[in-house]
Amino acid sequence: MRFAAGVDVGSTQTKAAIVEQNAGPVAFAIVDTGASVTRAAENAFNVACREASLQPADVGFVVGTGYGRYKIAFGNAQMTEISCHARGAHALFPNTRTVIDMGGQDSKAISVDDNGHVLDFVMNDKCAAGTGRFLANAAEVLGLGLAEFGALSAKATHPVKITTVCTVFVESDILSYLALGKKPEDIVRGVHLAIAKRTVSLARRVPLEPSVTLTGGVSRNEGMVAALEEVLGVPLQVSPQAHFAGALGAALHALDRVDASFESGVWRTAV
Amino acid sequence: MNDLYVTCEDIISDIDFKTVRDWKDRTGGKAVGYFPVYAPAEIIHAAGMLPVGLAGAGDRLDIQHADARFGSFICSIVKTTLELGMTDHLAAFDALLFTSICDSARNLCYVMQRNFPEKYVDFLHLPHNPSSPAAAEFLASEYRRLSARLEELGGEPYDEVAVLHAIESFNENRALTRSLCDWRAERPHLMKASELYALVRAGNYLPVEQHTEMLVAAGAEFEGRAAKARDSIRVVVEGAFCEQPPIDVVRIIEQAGCYVVDDDLTIGRRWFTEDISTDGDPMMALAQAYLDKSVYSSVRHDFRKPRSQGLVEKVRNRKADAVIMLVAKFCEPAYFDYVLFKQELEKEGIPHLLIEFEEKLFTFENLRMEVETFAESLLFA
Numbered sequence: 001m002r003f004a005a006g007v008d009v010g011s012t013q014t015k016a017a018i019v020e021q022n023a024g025p026v027a028f029a030i031v032d033t034g035a036s037v038t039r040a041a042e043n044a045f046n047v048a049c050r051e052a053s054l055q056p057a058d059v060g061f062v063v064g065t066g067y068g069r070y071k072i073a074f075g076n077a078q079m080t081e082i083s084c085h086a087r088g089a090h091a092l093f094p095n096t097r098t099v100i101d102m103g104g105q106d107s108k109a110i111s112v113d114d115n116g117h118v119l120d121f122v123m124n125d126k127c128a129a130g131t132g133r134f135l136a137n138a139a140e141v142l143g144l145g146l147a148e149f150g151a152l153s154a155k156a157t158h159p160v161k162i163t164t165v166c167t168v169f170v171e172s173d174i175l176s177y178l179a180l181g182k183k184p185e186d187i188v189r190g191v192h193l194a195i196a197k198r199t200v201s202l203a204r205r206v207p208l209e210p211s212v213t214l215t216g217g218v219s220r221n222e223g224m225v226a227a228l229e230e231v232l233g234v235p236l237q238v239s240p241q242a243h244f245a246g247a248l249g250a251a252l253h254a255l256d257r258v259d260a261s262f263e264s265g266v267w268r269t270a271v
Numbered sequence: 272m273n274d275l276y277v278t279c280e281d282i283i284s285d286i287d288f289k290t291v292r293d294w295k296d297r298t299g300g301k302a303v304g305y306f307p308v309y310a311p312a313e314i315i316h317a318a319g320m321l322p323v324g325l326a327g328a329g330d331r332l333d334i335q336h337a338d339a340r341f342g343s344f345i346c347s348i349v350k351t352t353l354e355l356g357m358t359d360h361l362a363a364f365d366a367l368l369f370t371s372i373c374d375s376a377r378n379l380c381y382v383m384q385r386n387f388p389e390k391y392v393d394f395l396h397l398p399h400n401p402s403s404p405a406a407a408e409f410l411a412s413e414y415r416r417l418s419a420r421l422e423e424l425g426g427e428p429y430d431e432v433a434v435l436h437a438i439e440s441f442n443e444n445r446a447l448t449r450s451l452c453d454w455r456a457e458r459p460h461l462m463k464a465s466e467l468y469a470l471v472r473a474g475n476y477l478p479v480e481q482h483t484e485m486l487v488a489a490g491a492e493f494e495g496r497a498a499k500a501r502d503s504i505r506v507v508v509e510g511a512f513c514e515q516p517p518i519d520v521v522r523i524i525e526q527a528g529c530y531v532v533d534d535d536l537t538i539g540r541r542w543f544t545e546d547i548s549t550d551g552d553p554m555m556a557l558a559q560a561y562l563d564k565s566v567y568s569s570v571r572h573d574f575r576k577p578r579s580q581g582l583v584e585k586v587r588n589r590k591a592d593a594v595i596m597l598v599a600k601f602c603e604p605a606y607f608d609y610v611l612f613k614q615e616l617e618k619e620g621i622p623h624l625l626i627e628f629e630e631k632l633f634t635f636e637n638l639r640m641e642v643e644t645f646a647e648s649l650l651f652a
Contacts, residue, residue, distance in 0.1 A: 067636065079643070079647055080640045080643045080644040080647060081640070082640065082644040083643075083644055083647045083648065083651070106637075117648060117651070117652050118644060118647070118648040119648070121641075121644060123637060123640070123641065253651070256651075
């Protein structure tokens with residue numbers, strides 16, 4: 001078997017990647033997760049197979065990752081999104097030493113070695129600050145779409161100071177600034193900077209060494225990328241495939257096992 | 272799951288203390304609850320009373336009173352133990368005993384005294400400097416004071432032979448516990464950490480003789496087991512010596528790709544590394560054992576040997592690959608030691624993971640992801 005796949009079931013979107021031995025990624029697919037994690041995983045995998053002109057049976061090994069990894073009916077093994085983002089980020093940028101993964105419901109900082117293996121990691125704790133959910137809430141309060149919200153940040157001239165990174169209370173901050181007549185772009189930039197500071201504080205708990213690669217859905221928000229770069233003081237590596245990093249990493253882990261004698265589920269109990 | 276472990280899980284999660292009530296109904300004796308980590312159960316047993324190791328209320332009780340009496344930065348077990356009292360769940364206990372494990376526990380003793388004047392609530396001073404020549408005599412005098420107070424409470428008068436017999440009973444129980452722990456370290460794929468945990472902790476709520484019978488039965492049952500080992504990392508779990516994690520946390524650590532080859536969960540039940548002497552004055556023997564035969568612990572100071580060295584020895588002896596520091600939120604002794612442990616583990620090249628828990632945890636997905644990632648980082652490096 002020359003092909004392996006990774007399926008990353010995220011809280012908002014489900015991504016799939018197919019890789020070929022000695023050739024790298026051959027297809028990516030993304031679908032909304034919706035109510036059925038199992039169906040979303042199947043859909044994403046099938047779309048990726050079509051994209052690569054393959055039948056599902058042509059794929060020798062599938063690793064599932066993301067919060068819905070144990071619900072993927074056809075997966076051969078599961079790995080966490082931390083292991084997969086590390087591997088995926090390393091594949092996208094082999095000089096990666098720190099990965100910041102900002103997803104829909106959580107954010108993580110991962111320290112990796114020169115093979116893309118996890119050395120250390122830290123996750124945000126019971127709080128939406130630094131996640132896509134936080135940004136989506138802030139955008140909603142301002143009546144902006146997510147794409148618009150990210151782009152508007154660049155137009156800011158006098159970013160406001162956001163005093164809270166609480167998803168619930170940020171709404172009062174935003175409304176207060178609107179009442180004071182502050183420009184939406186300055187508020188948006190303030191929100192991005194507040195989250196960037198929070199995320200960088202988290203990342204400093206692992207050795208925050210260059211080069212830093214941003215992965216996860218939030219990497220598509222250009223305002224967030226700019227704010228993170230400003231707070232970090234170094235440029236971030238952001239690939240157009242950054243939101244596929246988890247799926248790609250899972251596919252690469254799967255590729256390791258296509259030819260190896262590997263017994264599904266031997267290292268842990270499925271739940 | 273075997274009936275024995277179902278029974279043990281029922282016992283450890285019962286905040287109405289049915290086993291204690293049944294024992295009192297049966298014997299007419301009195302029950303003494305002791306807060307973790309260690310208490311000289313032998314002295315309570317010799318007084319004809321039932322020593323019961325308290326361990327908070329787990330996820331079984333909503334806090335409605337304790338939050339009004341303690342700051343928000345106090346750990347769960349202190350709050351839920353008070354809450355147990357405020358909601359009449361400690362009615363079966365005639366006495367409550369505390370020791371100097373941390374500031375919160377120390378203060379809980381006096382909060383209990385104020386709130387429950389009808390109970391005998393006492394604080395046992397365990398020596399902080401085992402190197403002092405006066406330490407053994409000091410501790411023996413504390414034990415004699417305790418014995419006298421139990422007699423005043425209606426216990427049997429102090430009888431040297433009764434204490435020696437109690438020491439023998441507890442020695443037997445601890446030796447069996449140690450041997451089950453050794454057996455588990457050799458064959459962790461045959462004995463789940465959650466099973467051993469429930470089995471050992473159940474002893475906190477039962478007469479020692481009854482618990483010893485359970486350990487014997489469990490040992491025989493384990494010997495008959497056969498299963499294929501998974502490809503998992505061998506870990507020492509350290510830090511949950513007082514407040515206990517939900518049993519699902521213990522399960523998740525194993526499900527996530529780890530074999531627990533040693534831990535310090537309910538460490539009070541295997542506090543001594545070898546038998547306590549049954550020669551001579553039993554109070555001195557108990558005191559001397561506390562000073563010289565105790566396990567290393569974050570709540571027992573011993574300048575003769577750093578605790579971090581104890582942890583590294585445990586890792587080496589158990590042939591563990593890594594350490595999971597499982598620390599209760601706001602647990603000062605565990606977090607203070609974490610710094611020392613982390614430095615030593617890194618010096619020795621032993622991988623480690625810190626995870627935090629509270630008594631009340633109902634979703635475990637983040638915790639599962641952390642442990643799975645840790646296991647993956649070692650298995651597939």
